[in-house]
Amino acid sequence: MNGVHDMGGMHGFGPVLPEANEPVFHAAWEGRVRALSVLMGAWRLWNIDAGRHSIERLPPADYLRMSYFEKWLEALVNRLLAAGLVTPEELASGRKADGAAVASPPVTADMVTDIIAARGSYRRDVPGKPRFAAGDRIRAKNIHPEGHTRLPRYVRGRLGVIERDHGAHVFPDSNARFAGEAPRFLYTVRFTARELWGNAGNAADAVSLDLWEDYLDPA
C-alpha cells in the first residue's frame, strides 16, 4: 500500500538524533509490549507479514505521531480483536467475559530461549529456476498494490542490476493477507543513486534492496 510507512526518500523529518547510552527499553511498558507481541504471535493466528501490515494500516497521522512501541501496542490490540482473542467489551472492562473459556498459554518461561531463537527460515524449496541471474538488468515494476508489499515507491519504475540470487522466499504480498506463502525467487538488486534520485544522488553511491521476482521486469 502507498502508506506513510513507505518513507524512503521523503523530506522534512529533520536530522537523525542519536541518544547516548540508550537503554533497551525507555519505560517498563515497552518491554511488556514487546513480550506480549512475541507471546501472542505464538498462537500463530497471524504471521510476520500480517503483523507488519497491521502497523502499516494504522491511521497515517497516528503512525507519524506515535512512538515505535505505541504503534506496536495499537497494532497488537487490532490483531487480537481481528483474531477474536479478545472482545471489545473485554478490552473496555479489562476483565474476561463471564463464561469465556480460560486457555493454556502455548509458551512458558522455560521455552523462551527456544522461541526467541526460532525466528524461522523464510526460504522455501520450489520447482523451477530463477528468471534472473547476477549481472542481469531489470526494471522494478510500476505497481501500486493496495495491500501489503515490500516494493518501496522510490524504486518503482527504476532500472537496476541483479546482485545476488537468494533462492525462493515466502512472498509477503500473499502471506500478509493469509493467502498462502506463495514462495517466489528473491534477489538483491542494486540501483545507482543517480537512477533513483537524479542529480540529488552522488554518482559514486548505490542502494541495494531485496526484491521478489514478481516485482521485476527484464530490461
Added chain:
Amino acid sequence: MSGDHHDHDHAGQEVPSATALRVKALESLLVEKGLVDPAAMDAIIDAYETRIGPRNGARVVARAWTDPAYKTRLLADASAAIAELGFLGSERAHMVAVENTATVHNLVVCTLCSCYPWPVLGLPPVWYKSSAYRSRAVIDPRGVLRDFGVTLNEGVSVRVWDSTAELRYLVVPQRPAGTEAMNEDALALLVTRDSMVGVALVAAP
C-alpha cells in the same frame, strides 16, 4: 491513549503514563484469559535486556579482523559463520555481512519498518526506527553520516542496504590503524553498535 514516550519521575515516585496503564490492563486481561504466561514475559524481557545485544556482533567483527579464513566464510555465508560463534537464532536468520574498505562504506536501513539484525545487535535504537533515519538514509546517506559526525574520505562510495526482505545486514567496519598488536578480545571492545550499522567508524583506542 497517550503520546508520552516515557514515564515521569517525581521525587522518586513513578507516576505511570496512560500508555503504561493501558498496557498493564491489556496484560492482566490476557493473563486472566490464559493467553500469556507472565513468567514467560519476564524471561523475554530479560533476554532482550541482558543476553541479546551488540557485543555478539562485536565478537563476529573481531574474529573477522583477526582470522582471514573466518572473514572469507563470513562474507560468503554470514548465517553459517555467525552460527559458528553460537549466537542465538543466527543460523536461520538469513544474515548477510558487508565489508567496509578503503573505497566502500556500507550503511544499513529499513525504510518500510525497522528490520534489524537482532541476533548480533540486539533490539534497534530509537534513531534507527525514526522517520528521519528511514526517510533520509537512502536519499542522503552522506548527510545522515554527518549527523553522526562521520565524514568519508574522497573517493569512498556509499552502499546503502535497504532491508526489504528477511535478510539482515551486518556491516564489518574497517579495522583501525594502530591495532595490529591487539588480540581478538581487546578488538571486540572497540567495535560499537553504530559501526556495525554503518553510521560510525571504529576509532583506534
